[in-house]
Amino acid sequence: MRASRLLSVLLLLQAHGRLTATQLADRLGVSTRTIYRDVESLHAAGIPLYGEAGHAGGYQLVEGWRTRLTGLTAEEADRLFLAGLPGPADELGDGAVVAALQLKLHASLPPPQRERAARLQQRFHLDTPGWYADGDASPHLAPTADAVWRQRRVEVRYRSWTGEVTRVLEPYGLVLKGGRWYVVAARPGRAEPATYRVNQILALTPLDEGFERPAEFDLPAWWRAHVHEFRARLHRDEATVRLSPAGRDRLREIANDVVVAAVDASAGPPDGDGWVTAVLPIESLTHAHGDLLRLGAEVEVLAPAALRDRLTTTATTLARLYTRP
Known part of the structure; x- marks a missing residue:
């Protein structure tokens, strides 16, 4: 248990740069005194970790030092393999990246976990589209994903309920729901984002214009609220x-x-x-x-x-x- 926590301390510092003992304790569900002891143990093991006092202080790793991904439990490795959905990854244009990630992860595991991962992939298969459709094949999915990642505006010709419309969108995120891809996007000058089904985009032109994604925007939380509201107004x-x-x-x-x-x-x-x-x-x-x-x-x-x-x-x-x- 302690070895797992020490690895978690390293990975948290590696991901966030600098964290205080209190922040580490809150994230790991332990006392600050436990964090102090863990830091001493990491020092003794030769990990280049140092702390700074003061309001802006905290613990951090020496710049450039990184740990390898080790110490995965069997359950953690299982979840990583289950999370690699080849279908959606292919649709996004990331199929090769996911395949390479799984290959590297597979190679890094010790033999018992490697055999377990192979057995898992032969016993569980996640197929996201419904029975009567193969999902939303769209030539505009990858460019939409690129615009989401790079925070660039796009101009789209879109098939709406009222007919074809042309919109300039600021795409905040992509959601896969029931085998269908949706882009959550705002229109310049409008506060509230809306949902657009990607396979209803008839044409897409990337624009050489960036946009500021609201810092407080939480895609999973927004989507949950959107689904709840949709269901509430569905049956009137x-x-x-x-x-x-x-x-x-x-x-x-x-x-x-x-x-x-x-x-x-x-x-x-x-x-x-x-x-x-x-x-x-x-x-x-x-x-x-x-x-x-x-x-x-x-x-x-x-x-x-x-x-x-x-x-x-x-x-x-x-x-x-x-x-x-």
């Missing part, structure tokens, strides 16, 4: 339906967790045939019409009347189509 209406046992099972396969939970919470007792009446959150009449058609005759809409009428018209048209001589 509701429908009352009757579901057969088969329809309820099928609903669990095609609907999201919010819809399934709402149906489970509102479902009344089954009738003699096992059908239940429940309240179904819906996004709009159009979306609900398409989604409920996937349940066929295993669902009956009781309300609203407009949705019931739409399904009645569709069912009548289908019956007429399939009963022609």
